[in-house]
Amino acid sequence: MIFQAGGGHTGGSLSSLDILVALYFHAMRYDPKDPQWSLRDRFVLSKGHSVEGFYCVLAEAGYFPPPELDGYGTFNTRLYGHPTMKAPGVEIPTGALGHGLSVGVGMAIAGKLDGAAYRVYVLMGDGEQAEGSIWEGAMAASHHALGNLVGIIDNNNLQISGKVDAVMRVASLKDRWSAFGWKVVEVDGNDMVALVSLFDRLPKDSSRPHLVIAHTVKGKGVSFMENKPDWHHRAPTADELDLAERELDKALKDRD
Amino acid sequence: MSDAGGKSCRHAFTEILLEAALSDSSIIAVTSDAKGSVTLGDYERAVPAQFVEMGIAEQNTVGVSAGLARSGKRPFACGPASFYSARAIEQVKNDVAYANTNVKIVGVSGGVSYGALGSTHHSLHDIAFMRAIPNISIIVPCDVAQTRAVTRFLTKHVGPVYVRIGRGPVPEVYPDDLTAFTFGKAYELCGGGDCTLIASGEAVYPALQAVGELAAAGIRARLLDMPTLKPLDEDSVVTAARETGAVVTIEEHSVYGGLGSAVAEVLAQKHAVPMRIIGFPDEFVPAGSSAELFSYYGITGPGIAATVRKLLDRQRFRRG
Numbered sequence: 001m002i003f004q005a006g007g008g009h010t011g012g013s014l015s016s017l018d019i020l021v022a023l024y025f026h027a028m029r030y031d032p033k034d035p036q037w038s039l040r041d042r043f044v045l046s047k048g049h050s051v052e053g054f055y056c057v058l059a060e061a062g063y064f065p066p067p068e069l070d071g072y073g074t075f076n077t078r079l080y081g082h083p084t085m086k087a088p089g090v091e092i093p094t095g096a097l098g099h100g101l102s103v104g105v106g107m108a109i110a111g112k113l114d115g116a117a118y119r120v121y122v123l124m125g126d127g128e129q130a131e132g133s134i135w136e137g138a139m140a141a142s143h144h145a146l147g148n149l150v151g152i153i154d155n156n157n158l159q160i161s162g163k164v165d166a167v168m169r170v171a172s173l174k175d176r177w178s179a180f181g182w183k184v185v186e187v188d189g190n191d192m193v194a195l196v197s198l199f200d201r202l203p204k205d206s207s208r209p210h211l212v213i214a215h216t217v218k219g220k221g222v223s224f225m226e227n228k229p230d231w232h233h234r235a236p237t238a239d240e241l242d243l244a245e246r247e248l249d250k251a252l253k254d255r256d
Numbered sequence: 257m258s259d260a261g262g263k264s265c266r267h268a269f270t271e272i273l274l275e276a277a278l279s280d281s282s283i284i285a286v287t288s289d290a291k292g293s294v295t296l297g298d299y300e301r302a303v304p305a306q307f308v309e310m311g312i313a314e315q316n317t318v319g320v321s322a323g324l325a326r327s328g329k330r331p332f333a334c335g336p337a338s339f340y341s342a343r344a345i346e347q348v349k350n351d352v353a354y355a356n357t358n359v360k361i362v363g364v365s366g367g368v369s370y371g372a373l374g375s376t377h378h379s380l381h382d383i384a385f386m387r388a389i390p391n392i393s394i395i396v397p398c399d400v401a402q403t404r405a406v407t408r409f410l411t412k413h414v415g416p417v418y419v420r421i422g423r424g425p426v427p428e429v430y431p432d433d434l435t436a437f438t439f440g441k442a443y444e445l446c447g448g449g450d451c452t453l454i455a456s457g458e459a460v461y462p463a464l465q466a467v468g469e470l471a472a473a474g475i476r477a478r479l480l481d482m483p484t485l486k487p488l489d490e491d492s493v494v495t496a497a498r499e500t501g502a503v504v505t506i507e508e509h510s511v512y513g514g515l516g517s518a519v520a521e522v523l524a525q526k527h528a529v530p531m532r533i534i535g536f537p538d539e540f541v542p543a544g545s546s547a548e549l550f551s552y553y554g555i556t557g558p559g560i561a562a563t564v565r566k567l568l569d570r571q572r573f574r575r576g
Contacts, residue, residue, distance in 0.1 A: 038328060085355055091326055093354050096346055102316045103351055106323020106331075109308060113284075114327075133347075136316035143311070
């Protein structure tokens with residue numbers, strides 16, 4: 001996709017992919033044939049630039065045919081370089097950082113008002129934590145006791161200019177979110193077994209919102225992309241793509 | 257049409273919103289510590305479950321409203337126009353307009369309503385900001401009856417809308433709210449063939465007074481009230497220009513980007529006629545009450561009439 005489009009957010013899409021897979025193929029209830037089903041669990045990709053992995057998951061989940069992914073980023077496609085309402089399964093357009101949590105708070109308030117059992121998941125970036133509006137949303141979520149809201153931070157420690165804590169220190173995320181009244185848990189965000197078991201264990205009757213700090217590796221799965229800020233926004237060359245595919249194929253075989 | 261106003265448009269808005277909320281539980285008022293300033297006290301007491309407080313956080317208030325709308329609610333994000341049209345403008349653009357969520361942004365105490373509190377609290381930019389964003393309608397009612405009619409419309413309408421209303425009591429323009437508002441339509445308040453005045457919001461009443469002043473001088477001015485600024489009633493604007501040959505716009509907004517600009521954009525391309533834009537010039541205003549500032553910038557019956565006469569004199573001189 002990114003190779004064909006000639007650009008894309010490779011690193012962040014790979015770091016957050018395991019989280020998306022655990023949500024869409026284990027934790028969440030939804031119906032791709034009825035994307036507006038009122039009782040669906042909601043997912044908001046607040047770090048909207050990790051869109052390539054998100055589109056792959058939506059296609060695999062049945063929201064649109066996987067061959068459409070080949071048109072990603074091309075003229076007049078539904079698959080823009082950030083999620084929009086044109087792509088089936090997208091709840092809200094994102095890309096400008098710091099917006100998703102507030103929208104998730106609104107969805108969670110509506111769920112409480114209606115006594116509906118759905119959950120709202122919001123995936124944020126660690127660099128995104130510098131946006132002030134996130135903390136407005138964080139405050140509102142605990143004030144309104146939104147136990148049906150799950151915030152997740154893709155904590156890959158890198159952003160476009162370098163190490164997150166060098167650009168703007170966000171450590172300690174755990175202390176900050178706890179102080180804002182959230183129940184914080186940490187997990188290896190690239191360990192599928194750990195993710196699946198964590199989402200199963202999050203209590204639904206909580207009076208406090210949940211925050212999952214998912215420790216991830218940017219560019220996960222491809223040796224020469226892992227932990228390299230260069231890959232925040234970069235398309236692979238043909239040779240690099242070939243090498244990456246061979247590495248991922250090998251990992252798949254080793255697992256089986 | 258009387259000069260001595262009693263009620264404010266804020267009260268008219270919350271009264272009708274409550275009336276609708278009592279029979280429609282999807283209506284939710286969302287606010288940012290602006291319960292008093294919006295006059296939502298009675299509303300909150302009557303339907304507490306349909307009132308959501310977000311604290312002093314306008315960006316979050318708009319984002320939360322978008323989330324409520326995506327879950328089947330009809331949120332009204334209410335608070336000072338200055339903050340919703342500037343600080344929260346990215347949320348308005350992305351979470352409301354781009355997302356096409358059914359959110360009504362209700363900016364109260366708009367324009368220079370806050371008077372001497374100064375430009376931090378004024379919204380003389382809001383129409384320009386909102387007009388440049390696709391997929392959000394803009395409505396500026398001029399009096400209590402029209403605000404009631406607009407609010408009734410909003411409680412049924414689906415889609416993003418920005419509404420700007422003022423703070424203080426306003427004189428009556430419309431005797432009742434049954435005929436005071438149709439979405440996207442101009443209202444001809446006075447017929448006349450010598451020139452056209454087009455006004456919106458709290459500038460409509462002084463424009464009406466100007467029509468009286470001009471009549472005394474033998475000039476028959478047409479007056480259009482333009483409560484919907486987007487989509488603009490282009491047909492009425494073009495017809496008025498064709499039939500009267502000169503247009504003067506009057507608004508409580510910067511002369512850049514508001515009603516005057518919208519009308520000029522239409523006329524320059526469809527039927528150019530001599531035109532003047534009356535509003536607030538490109539400067540931060542001096543301290544003063546709303547009435548003092550209107551007067552200082554010539555947004556009064558005599559001030560508007562003088563601008564109209566100058567424009568018509570110039571035309572006569574040119575024609576020889």
